[in-house]
Amino acid sequence: MLRRLYALIVKELIANWRDKQTRMVLTISPIVQILLFSFAATQEVRNVSLAVVNQDWGGEARELVARFEGAPTVTDVRHLRGVAEIAPTIDARKAMMILHIGPEFSRRVQEGKTAEVQLILDGRHSNTAQILQGYATRIVEQFNGELAARRGGGRPASLVVARVWFNPNLETLWSTVPGLFAILTTVVGIMVSSLVVARERELGTFEQLLVSPLSSLEIVAGKATAALLIALALSTIMLLLAAFVLRVPVIGSVPLLYLGIAAHLGAVIGLGLFISSLAATQQQAIIGAFTFMAPSFLLSGFASPIENMPGWLRAVNELNPVRHFVLISKGTFLKDIPAGVVIDHLWPLLAIALVTLSAGAWLFRHKLH
Amino acid sequence: MDEPLVLIDGLTKRFGPGQRPAIERLTTRIEPGRVTGLVGPDGAGKTTLLRLIAGLLLPDEGRLAVCGFNTAADIGEIRRVVAYMPQRFGLYEDLTVLENLTLYADLRAVVGRERQEAFERLLTFTDLARFSDRLAGALSGGMKQKLGLACALVRKPRLLLLDEPSVGVDPISRRELWQMVYALVDQGIGVVWSTAYLDEAERCPEALLLSEGRLLYGGPPTELTHRAAGRTYAIREMEGDRRAILARALGRPEVMDGVIQGRSVRLLLAEGAEPPRPENVEAGAHAQVVPVPPRFEDAFMILLGGARANSPFAALARQNTVDGAVVEASVLTRRFGRFVAADRISFSVRSGEIFGLLGPNGAGKSTTFKMLCGLLRPSSGTAWVTGVDLATAPGLARARLGYMAQRFSLYADLSVQQNLDFFAGIYGLSVRAGREATARMVETFDLTPYLAASAGLLPLGFKQRLALACAVLHDPDVLFLDEPTSGVDPRTRREFWAHINAMVERGVTVMVTTHFMEEAEYCDRIGLVYRGQLIASGSPDELKVQARSATAADPTLEDAFIALIEAYDRKAAA
Amino acid sequence: MIRRHDPGRALGLRIWGLIRKETRQVARDPSSVLIAVVLPLLLLVLFGYGVSFDPRRISIGLVVEQPTAETGSFTTSLRSVRFFDVRTSRDRRAFEAALVAGRLNGIVVLEADFAGRAARGDTAPIQVIVDGSDPNNADLVRNYIQGAWANWLEQEALSLGQQTHPPVVLAPRVWFNPGVSSHHYLVPGSIAIILTLIGALLTALVVAREWERGTMEALLATPVGVLELLIGKLVPYFALGLGAMALSVATAVLLFEVPFRGSFLLLALVGAVFLFTALGQGLLLSTVTRNQLAASHGALLSAFLPAFIFSGFVFEINSMPWPLPWISTVVPARYFISSLQTLFLAGNVTSVIGLDLLAMALIGSVFFALTALKTKTRLE
Incomplete structure (x- = not known):
């Protein structure tokens, strides 16, 4: 047999x-x-296209924008002239996320009040949106921490650092x-x-x-x-x-x-x-x-x-x-x-x-x- | 109608550089209102020529005019006037008879009353009206072929091309097909009928004989047949083993070709030779050598230079024969749902006998055959092979039988050696025994030059040898042959039967199914299966005697086949 | 009676005859029901219920080496995160084994002097270990823990009467999909997968079958032209595809409650153009191979898998390394999925859909041109 x-x-x-x-x-x-x-x-998000609406000319606003622009995942940045351009930019998928900084931003930061920035994400790919949101949060938190450290006052924001097992990078x-x-x-x-x-x-x-x-x-x-x-x-x-x-x-x-x-x-x-x-x-x-x-x-x-x-x-x-x-x-x-x-x-x-x-x-x- | 339908002048067709042309400098003409037979061995270029005429292929050189149109430039016109039935009939098996017809009527713009009339005419003509709602895939071979023809004829063509329409079709269907074609010819249609069967070519008023892409002969078959005049003899009233007598006759220099016809042996002599005397071939005291009229096939064999005379099997040692029945069917019955395909069939086959199962398509012949070689389980009854019950010990029984499927199915991608090794392996030969057996086969069949070649690329004759070698490698007691030479040219067929005869001489038993009556003549006994029952059995000559009547004093086996079935139908109707 | 002088009607009749024949064959083969009804519904149900990138349950192992009031309040804070399924232990080893086995998504370790570290504002007050074998999930887990941690810090500060407020807060808005539900883009995207199967795979198989069974030879010997043959093949599968799309869209909107913000007319147009492209691909594959086995492998490699992987359906095209985004520009499903996601979630954004339509039409035309070149009315 x-x-x-x-x-x-x-x-x-x-x-x-x-x-x-x-x-x-x-x-x-x-x-x-x-x-x-x-x-x-690939499930990471790279080559991110970012659009910025910056209505504030203060140094803090420019610094925050620079941090976003300098993020390694961001490869394409466009500056929008106004809020009116936000919708067409997202609709036409010209940018994956839009950072919107209002006119009061720098002033509020300098005054020690909480300043809000808007982040607009394209929900047609919600997974990407979620990941981008994570990226942005980290940039903002780092920014906050350094602001606090620079001022010497208050506590620096405490960042959680995760150890990644099995795939450290x-x-x-x-x-x-x-x-x-x-x-x-x-x-x-x-x-x-x-x-x-x-x-x-x-x-x-x-x-x-x-x-x-x-x-x-x-x-x-x-x-x-x-x-x-x-x-x-x-x-x-x-x-x-x-x-x-x-x-x-x-x-x-x-x-x-x-x-x-x-x-x-x-x-x-x-x-x-x-x-x-x-x-x-x-x-x-x-x-x-x-x-x-x-x-x-x-x-x-x-x-x-x-x-x-x-x-x-x-x-x-x-x-x-x-x-x-x-x-x-x-x-x-x-x-x-x-x-x-x-x-x-x-x-x-x-x-x-x-x-x-x-x-x-x-x-x-x-x-x- | 003086204008020829097809005019061919210096036609050449190549498939790729460096290859021998499939059609080479062919010049001929095809006339309207008659059947032109297109014959030749496998690979002669018959299908290529038909495809060229139908405009499915373009010529490389030469001129080809069909009904006055050029196949390259006027393709639209050609498609309107030429009807073509390819080898597998071009039917959609998942459509019904009527739906197939409707499709071709749509394609050929036959509408309204014209369509109604055409369908009525064709369905009556082909006798398919009863089956118009049946799926084409569920039709028998003969019915498929008729439907294929009907589809080709929905609009009356000027030229009808039929590519091997009679392969795998029983004699009754074949006869009906011819009647249909004659009816068409009477309407002035020109028909080209390609076939490997020479008796079909003989019925044509005009025959074209192709070999290796070249035209060997074009003209009335009778004219060519005439060349064999005075060279054909039959040995009658023989005593002793007819296969041995044939082998001895073929061994003589004056004999060019020979076949068995029931109890007689028919010989074709070399040019100017005297016939052998009965004692030369040890045919017995009463044997007579009498002249018989020549046939087209004789002329064909003369043109192609005869066949390989005998089989190397004859030289192998004689093996022991098995006592008693080697194959036995005992009240074998097979039902498919409510349909009884085989109904209480019983017979037995002795050792060293060739037993043929004949019958119309779909009559139960294949069902019976399959039950005997273990491909199909009987609903009731028993099939024994060498005394072993196939149902209880299938492995043991199968090890004792060899099987050769239609047209030498082998693993085309495997080399000759690999095919042989594979069959040695699955028949459980030990490595050493396998090696010895394959070596013996390679030597016997001269396969050495092809050992490394893919089986699919072998010339037909060698494919046949390899298939046979694979089937008998394990020295089976019984050999099952399923339409072994359907669609095969006479020369290749002769060689095949020489091997089979030699094996039978060694004591091997052979079971064969066939639609081809020349093949049936080689059988010692024949069982005729019709409507699921064994309606007649006996030697070919006995069957012929049963069919003898006032109108047919000397019936052929085909006549006998038809007469027996018609008699059965009459009895059933009464 | 039609004779040669009425070529128009004869042409119509031929095409109609071919369509009718093909339709009957489709209706009779159980495998076409499988591919046109069963498979779409199966895929939709899976995308609607099963496949999801939205965390439903994240298993976290929390190691508390020395329970204190602070660890207790942090545990509560961690437990309050939606999706988090928190188990606690004093020993990290069992959790580490569970992480290896894939039963845990992450481990949070609160070391013995947790309270002290937290008070000092150390940079690494807690230890977090995540499973990197799924980077996407690892990232998510990390972000959630960070959120929980920040939350806890704020709570702690509040309870101590401290005013803490971060200088900058991010207010994210996810447009079109505020609930950030992956079903909302996966379900529309799966329609592209379904139509790819019907268009490319089924068509490739049925044409190759005609060659294998020798019926093509019989068809070619009749007055049928190449274009008529192609149309005769196309129309039934086109209709089948549109039917499957209608079924899918209805299921998506009615059963899975995916919003539909565009116009159905535009959707039908986009679907039709994509089907045209997919059918063209199927026809081309079968014409080139003339063999069902090879055609199916071709459809798998060049249509089905790319529709999954190179289309932006699941994986972001922008994130792929060179030259993959470039390769994806010839994958028709990419454009269809972009249009589907836009029509379902954003609405009639003509600038997106117009370009997608154009690209699909272009690719489809190339497929058809190649097919027409390769299909001859002869056997060679």
């Missing part, structure tokens, strides 16, 4: 490799994607790459498995396979193993790129990560085989694969925090293999998560894999007769 299985796996590997189109798709695209999308999937790349690695591993897994039956049928070799002594279980096992090996190889390439080209630290246990990859791929490939057996045409298989990918990526915690989801959805999400795998991946890359935590997410993956693989095998058999 092992001999038969071995022959089938070798054949699958060679066939994927010798088909030029498949080879290109399988090798080039994950590499390009991890290199390209890692930089694109808050490098976005460090957080996107582990997530993207998980996503792309999933893409590879589903793509190598969801079309296997449709393609074999198209070649006319499917019946040839079915009349051989291979049992349907062996066929499924062979195809799943081959898909697993291909996907493992590709995710290894991506892992190496992440570690050595993108220089994202991998401080956790690599063997544990591989356990996670294998379990996750098992789950995904099982699902791919299920889709493949269910689909009557290639089109159905492909659309089925997308129907799985889109929601599972959204809920994976890659783009948005899982904590922000309502409870019922978080419960449903426990069935989403990508969610567990993203956690293992992020944990291994940056955190050196203890084995216990990996195992907490490994067993759901294994359970999902068991279900999807047996469902895939069952449907494959069922469809034949």
